[in-house]
């Protein structure tokens with residue numbers, strides 16, 4: 001019996017399902033989670049002392065690699081000045097400036113403590129701005145766990161086959177319309193109910209049903225139809241922001257949303273979120289306007305320092321490196337899958353990718369859901385045995401970091417070849 005197994009038993013008495021966030025429980029691969037003791041660079045070490053090359057990267061937040069010395073020392077420095085004061089600090093301005101410079105659509109921003117808070121608050125302010133009750137989201141896009149956004153969400157809800165959550169009143173769910181990603185359905189909804197829809201929220205590059213890139217024209221179409229309907233367009237860039245490039249998906253794809261939600265990377269690994277956008281919308285927030293939104297620990301100086309140190313490392317060279325690694329890896333993986341004769345495909349944007357088994361080029365949730373779970377499960381454990389730590393679900397993205405070396409990627413591909421051979 002491993003120490004991880006023992007700890008999981010103990011954790012299961014304390015936490016529902018033994019975890020504090022569902023995907024961590026490894027239910028989708030019918031396993032028991034590893035308990036992690038420490039991490040450095042591209043390596044995580046479990047409590048039994050085994051090392052793994054990490055392709056989860058704290059679900060994308062660890063883009064510089066774990067415990068990057070510059071980030072850790074920024075955290076130390078900030079912490080030694082006190083962990084928070086519940087008052088304004090310079091550190092908030094420093095991080096906000098970096099974000100606003102990278103994303104010109106953000107004129108005004110507010111820091112929060114999670115991506116969930118960011119999307120929930122962005123929707124509240126959009127409803128206030130438009131005076132409309134409904135929102136429209138896309139099946140398979142995950143926007144955190146607030147009530148109205150749990151309709152056909154991705155990530156953990158997909159993993160557990162719970163398209164909707166219990167405990168969400170119908171009155172709230174009924175204000176959420178759900179359209180198919182990469183389809184024209186949203187335009188049809190906007191045409192029919194446009195004057196009731198406050199906002200369309202979308203992951204501009206979907207990454208919570210595995211990586212599903214937007215097809216050409218999808219986001220441009222949303223931009224045009226929302227504008228025509230007087231509906232706000234919200235990009236949830238909690239994953240894609242500072243991941244696919246400094247300006248996020250909006251810069252990469254050339255579409256400007258009205259509001260943007262951020263999280264993950266901008267906290268440098270600490271809990272964080274932010275939402276921002278047009279000044280005329282954001283200025284409805286308290287204390288200026290009538291939309292209440294607050295946070296005791298929001299803009300926490302230690303988090304701000306970690307985020308600032310992280311974004312400081314993400315220059316053009318860093319993104320070139322990440323993109324080059326991603327491109328090389330995706331093509332090597334596609335080649336390995338083809339040679340193994342196992343049906344499947346690789347989808348990638350920048351330094352995030354998903355290997356789908358049993359399906360080819362999925363563009364929507366319905367397509368993703370036809371993936372071969374059992375093949376993924378065998379793949380996951382095959383890779384784990386070979387020392388590679390992957391997201392424990394076929395519906396998640398894997399992430400590269402600046403700490404991955406060419407040798408890490410070559411070893412990864414060799415392990416994939418090996419694993420696929422055994423799966424044949």
Ligand SMILES: *Cc1c(COP(=O)(O)O)cnc(C)c1O
Pocket residue numbers: 113114115116117119142143144145203208236237238239263264272273
């Ligand atoms: C992770 C994520 C969220 C939720 O962020 P939390 O910090 O987990 O609340 C929201 N939207 C997207 C796109 C995400 O990937």
